Amino acid sequence: MPRKLCFETICVENRVLKNLSGHEARLNKTRRELWGFTDYWNLTNLITIPDSLGNETHKCRLAYENEIDNIKWELYAPRTIRKIQRVYHDTVDYAFKYDDRTELNALFAQRGNADEILIIKNKMVTDSCYCNTAFYDGAKWLTPSAPLLHGTQRAFLLANGMIEEAEIKEENISGFSHVKLFNAMINWENAPALDIDVIA
Known part of the structure; x- marks a missing residue:
């Protein structure tokens, strides 16, 4: 059975990755429980914020399994919830x-x-x-x-x-x-x- 990609969505404010320890803990728990990987990923060493990103709030979307599949960066636009x-x-x-x-x-x-x-x-x-x-x-x-x-x-x-x-x-x-x-x-x-x- 092929493995399914998982992902983390990380908030970037003023070019700083927020709550990185929380994302790192969940990512490594997922890799261990889903696929049996025992190595530990340090996201600080794996994610480099592009020079093109300004200080606005951005979304960093990291897709992974045994290795990082892709990292996407997107300007964040909050939604209004009325119903x-x-x-x-x-x-x-x-x-x-x-x-x-x-x-x-x-x-x-x-x-x-x-x-x-x-x-x-x-x-x-x-x-x-x-x-x-x-x-x-x-x-x-x-x-x-x-x-x-x-x-x-x-x-x-x-x-x-x-x-x-x-x-x-x-x-x-x-x-x-x-x-x-x-x-x-x-x-x-x-x-x-x-x-x-x-x-x-």
Whole structure:
């Protein structure tokens, strides 16, 4: 069976790669668990920021398996989220950050006139198509304990006590006041707190 490429999306601000240790940890864990590689990649030595990149926020997309397949650089343009559509899939699997997002893209295509989706798996809240999620209960921000993908920003926020894990069922959604979508490109401070009513 051929190996599938995986990738990391790394935020670049003012020509600095952000949270590189988090991406490095996940990349090396993926290489070990998926393919049995035991060597450790130091991303600082493997990624060189092109001279052409300015100080604006950019996205560094590194695709890899036994070696780096390609590195792409793109100016980052944040999206505005006004509506989130619930979609359902009880067997969707994205435990590793696969380059092939066919299954997620098929779910995203079900969004109708919404800007983003919220994936419900076996009656449990997981992630959006591109982000991990957190919900505000009036006192603290809770993130689903069983996300589709363990994001690097999510790991950072948990480690710093800014969010807490919780089992969140679909039926619990209305009990929260706000939702945040965040990922490597959208840090906690830049993730807007959206009214829970944006979730359809």
